[in-house]
Amino acid sequence: MKTLLEVLLKPINTEKLNHQEKLNRYGFYVQRTANKLQIRKAVEEMYGVTVESVNTMRYAGKNKSRVTKAGVIAGKTNACKKATVTLRKGEKIDFYSNI
Secondary structure (H helix, E strand, O other), X not given: OOOHHHOEEEEOOOHHHXXXXXXXXXXXXXXXXXXXXXXXXXXXXXXXXXXXXXXXXXXXXXXXXXXXXXXXXXXXXXXXEEEEEEEOOOOOXXXXXXX
C-alpha cells in the first residue's frame, strides 16, 4: 500500500462541493485501493484537522465514442474513487493557502 500522503490524489473543486463547505464537507479523488481509515489518516496528517466521517464512492469508466473524418473512434474514461470528508465543527481546509 502507498504511504498516507499518496492516498489523496487531488481535491475536487466543483460547485456542488463548494456549497457543502458550509457543512464542513470536502471532496477528494483518492486511490482506488484506499479504505476509509487510510483516507481519514491522510487528511488529518496532511491538513492538520479532525475528521468526523468519510464517505466513499466508486465510479466505473464510461464508454465514449466520437465521429471523425477517419470514422468512429471508441474509447473509455478512467475509473475513479471519490471520498467526501466531514470535518469537526469549526475546522476548515484552505486549499488555496499555498498559491
